[in-house]
Amino acid sequence: MNNFVTKKNFILADELATIALGKQVAEIVKTELKQGIVVYLNGDLGAGKTTLTRGFVQGMGHIGNVKSPTYTLVEPYDLADWQVYHFDLYRLADPEELEYMGIRDYFNSNCCSFIEWPEKGQGMLPAPDMIIDLVYHDEQRQVSLLAKTALGQRLLSMLVQ
Structure with missing residues (x-):
């Protein structure tokens, strides 16, 4: 058994804190992991799934709008060294x-x-490296990050709030 962290919980004060968490994940992916990840996002409508993803996409270098792909199923972002896909x-x-x-x-x-x-998309998607659950907690969001692979554990071990 390894000594990696498998779960972390954060309380995010507002939308800016949610975006900041997404940007922090992006920075770890770009500078430390240097490989792609698969993240499953769980939470009710409006819980912050797209907001977190917006922070990640911006953190990966996208300049411009990041919108929800509710009607298109996937919104692709073709960046210099990365492809980022946001599925809804x-x-x-x-x-x-x-x-x-x-x-x-x-x-x-x-x-x-x-x-x-x-x-x-059960049965058609690859297994996730990480599962992120977002829940409203008063005016804040409670975020639970669960690593499902060694790559997810590495990411989680570097994540700080």
């Missing part, structure tokens, strides 16, 4: 739809994928 599977009727859109092409060593509503 909320409106997915059948996981097989992912096969038609070429889902396997979205996952390789320089791709970072953040997937909202991953349970809707």
